[in-house]
Amino acid sequence: MRYSTFGQTGFKVSALGFGAMNLPGVPLEQARETLNYALDHGINYIDTAAGYRNSEEIIGESISHRRDEYFLATKTNKRSYAEAKEEIERSLVRLKTDVIDLLQIHYVNYVSEYKAAMQNEGAYEAALEMQAKGKVRHIGITGHRPELLAKWISKGQFAQVLFHLNLAQPFSLDELIPMATKMGMGKVAMKPLSGGFIQPVEKALRYPYSQNVDVIISGMISVDEVKQNLAAFELEVGDAERVELENLATELGSHNCRRCNYCSCPIGVTIPDIMISSQIRNTFGLLPKGDGFYERQKGNIMSCADYEPCKERPLCEEKCPYHLPMRKVVMESASYFGA
Ligand code: SF4
Numbered sequence: 056m057r058y059s060t061f062g063q064t065g066f067k068v069s070a071l072g073f074g075a076m077n078l079p080g081v082p083l084e085q086a087r088e089t090l091n092y093a094l095d096h097g098i099n100y101i102d103t104a105a106g107y108r109n110s111e112e113i114i115g116e117s118i119s120h121r122r123d124e125y126f127l128a129t130k131t132n133k134r135s136y137a138e139a140k141e142e143i144e145r146s147l148v149r150l151k152t153d154v155i156d157l158l159q160i161h162y163v164n165y166v167s168e169y170k171a172a173m174q175n176e177g178a179y180e181a182a183l184e185m186q187a188k189g190k191v192r193h194i195g196i197t198g199h200r201p202e203l204l205a206k207w208i209s210k211g212q213f214a215q216v217l218f219h220l221n222l223a224q225p226f227s228l229d230e231l232i233p234m235a236t237k238m239g240m241g242k243v244a245m246k247p248l249s250g251g252f253i254q255p256v257e258k259a260l261r262y263p264y265s266q267n268v269d270v271i272i273s274g275m276i277s278v279d280e281v282k283q284n285l286a287a288f289e290l291e292v293g294d295a296e297r298v299e300l301e302n303l304a305t306e307l308g309s310h311n312c313r314r315c316n317y318c319s320c321p322i323g324v325t326i327p328d329i330m331i332s333s334q335i336r337n338t339f340g341l342l343p344k345g346d347g348f349y350e351r352q353k354g355n356i357m358s359c360a361d362y363e364p365c366k367e368r369p370l371c372e373e374k375c376p377y378h379l380p381m382r383k384v385v386m387e388s389a390s391y392f393g394a
Pocket residue numbers: 319320321322323324326358359360362365369370371372381382385
């Protein structure tokens with residue numbers, strides 16, 4: 056597995072990072088075994104967030120006795136100074152650590168949120184204060200609007216940026232990764248399987264590995280999953296394989312959805328998941344998780360075509376900053392059920 060110097064932090068991080076978001080869903084013993092197995096086998100970047108239920112506590116319980124063996128990244132989705140400060144202090148306690156290596160301002164998708172976090176008495180000020188006190192080493196930012204992130208990081212206030220990069224969402228390659236590289240920042244890609252939709256799994260894991268990023272966060276909940284992920288990261292990606300993966304990403308990413316979640320549907324259609332999985336579903340079929348998703352969404356998907364208020368002007372499409380044809384894609388996906 057590749058290890059690289061993480062931006063200007065001086066840390067050498069493993070290309071495969073441990074995403075701890077789903078650990079709250081498994082028994083504590085299993086989480087403990089999985090995290091320790093990952094550390095034992097060379098993964099040294101642990102990613103969590105204050106907002107991931109009790110994920111921080113599980114990490115604190117399971118591996119805080121090995122604190123010098125991993126780079127610890129967490130996040131706050133608060134925007135005000137007071138709330139962010141309180142949350143960072145709580146993260147330190149829950150993670151059972153004296154210092155967080157990377158504190159990210161989490162899920163910044165709107166200009167208004169960015170402004171709120173960066174203004175006087177915003178979350179960024181709390182992060183800076185905790186950094187001055189030695190409680191936070193570096194400050195990063197995460198979001199789902201790559202072109203906005205590219206603009207925001209160009210101001211030089213962040214050491215790291217976290218973004219989507221997977222076979223169905225190659226969009227960060229356009230402006231964001233080049234800008235982060237120019238700024239000498241740590242680059243972290245997330246969701247290689249986009250929450251369980253993208254297959255073939257090995258290609259899905261190797262695609263972001265083929266690109267100019269330091270860490271790829273993959274959500275893992277069992278030793279078997281850690282083994283599967285590690286196997287995909289064992290060998291570097293050669294030129295021919297990179298071109299093949301890039302061509303596949305061009306095809307699977309043609310839906311153009313960034314998962315910014317600006318859209319919403321009054322009858323509960325989960326539009327981004329449908330947009331992102333549409334090409335994969337047509338090309339490769341679905342993984343069991345994707346199948347389960349479509350089964351749960353069936354009623355909503357089938358109702359879209361008949362939903363009166365959207366017949367003239369789809370309510371969701373008005374909100375999409377990329378002007379995507381969501382109604383058409385949702386209606387097409389009804390054919391998955393033989394409609
Ligand atoms: S067009 Fe369909 S998916 Fe979009 S808001 Fe209306 S019902 Fe929901």
